[in-house]
Amino acid sequence: HAKELGRHNAQFFTEELNVAAAERLRLECELRIAIDEHQFELHYQPQIKPHQAPNSPPEAMEALIRWRHPERGLIPPIHFIPIAEQTGLIQIIGQWVIEEACQCFARWKAHGVGPKRMAVNLSASQLSDPTLVEKVAEILHRHGLGEDELELEITESTAMDRPELAIVKLQSLRDLGVSLAIDDFGTGYSSLAYLKRLPIMVLKLDREFVRDIEFDDNDAAISVATIALAHILGLRVVAEGIETEGQSRFLREHGCDLLQGYFIGKPASEAFWTATWSGQAPEPRHAARPEG
Numbered sequence: 001h002a003k004e005l006g007r008h009n010a011q012f013f014t015e016e017l018n019v020a021a022a023e024r025l026r027l028e029c030e031l032r033i034a035i036d037e038h039q040f041e042l043h044y045q046p047q048i049k050p051h052q053a054p055n056s057p058p059e060a061m062e063a064l065i066r067w068r069h070p071e072r073g074l075i076p077p078i079h080f081i082p083i084a085e086q087t088g089l090i091q092i093i094g095q096w097v098i099e100e101a102c103q104c105f106a107r108w109k110a111h112g113v114g115p116k117r118m119a120v121n122l123s124a125s126q127l128s129d130p131t132l133v134e135k136v137a138e139i140l141h142r143h144g145l146g147e148d149e150l151e152l153e154i155t156e157s158t159a160m161d162r163p164e165l166a167i168v169k170l171q172s173l174r175d176l177g178v179s180l181a182i183d184d185f186g187t188g189y190s191s192l193a194y195l196k197r198l199p200i201m202v203l204k205l206d207r208e209f210v211r212d213i214e215f216d217d218n219d220a221a222i223s224v225a226t227i228a229l230a231h232i233l234g235l236r237v238v239a240e241g242i243e244t245e246g247q248s249r250f251l252r253e254h255g256c257d258l259l260q261g262y263f264i265g266k267p268a269s270e271a272f273w274t275a276t277w278s279g280q281a282p283e284p285r286h287a288a289r290p291e292g
């Protein structure tokens, strides 16, 4: 009987694997089309100083990629970035992201409305790309941006994936003059000894700790300690995922340098932000409204 069941399970398992493999193949195919047909877009989410006036240009904007699929609508990065990573397509997509984000930043600057910095997320394979630094330098130069106007965000797990490589790569990006942030800090098992060796300027406190910050003593303690640690090391702290007034107040009162989250501002299109900062009502039919 057990044998029978085992065989059954194995069969079921194989079938499931085939379905998963087919789905991945289809996604990969569609991703290639998406690249050719320019189906990606960036939405931008503000990072503000605790006492910043509403609707004024923020310290930084973070570029977040979306896939506008012709049939399935707007697809969030979690559903395609991992496949893009596994297939190497992230090289092309990631470079497009840097290019587009810098272009957008340059347009805001030309309008005189923009933020001080543009933050862009970098994946592990981009970090291993031997030509990354050159590419970044070339894009910044072409759009007339200062190196310190770009901030690259690397997740703690990406940095820990190949720690020694990360240190070398981040150092050469730092030498170029771009700002570096560790994303999702507190979720990736890095040691303090390692952290000290990274030439970073910013820690992004993961939203995991922010969620219950007002009610969970451990989350509150971790957040307060992270802010203290960062400041001792000379780093700024950005808190992610702030959804309520209470979370915002807590972080403000505990010296967090920058705030980010739906409560501060949801990711939205370039056009939405341009209109907001120039005191115009964004056009409702422009697909320019914030998400969610």
Ligand code: C2E
Binding pocket: 045, 063, 064, 065, 076, 077, 078, 081, 094, 097, 121, 122, 123, 153, 155, 183, 184, 207, 240, 241, 242, 243, 260, 261, 262, 263, 267
């Ligand atoms: P991340 O860099 O940590 O970005 C924060 C994510 O949290 C974003 O999700 C954002 O929309 C979401 N978020 C912001 N505020 C709140 C909030 O108050 N509550 C909640 N529940 N969520 C909030 P998104 O855009 O789906 O991106 C997910 C992840 O995908 C990003 O995490 C980043 O790791 C990755 N990603 C996004 N864009 C890119 C890209 O251009 N390149 C690469 N390599 N990765 C990207």
Ligand code: MG
Binding pocket: 062, 121, 153, 183
């Ligand atoms: Mg990020």
Ligand code: MG
Binding pocket: 183, 184, 204, 206, 240
């Ligand atoms: Mg993050």
Ligand code: MG
Binding pocket: 184, 206, 207, 240
């Ligand atoms: Mg996160």
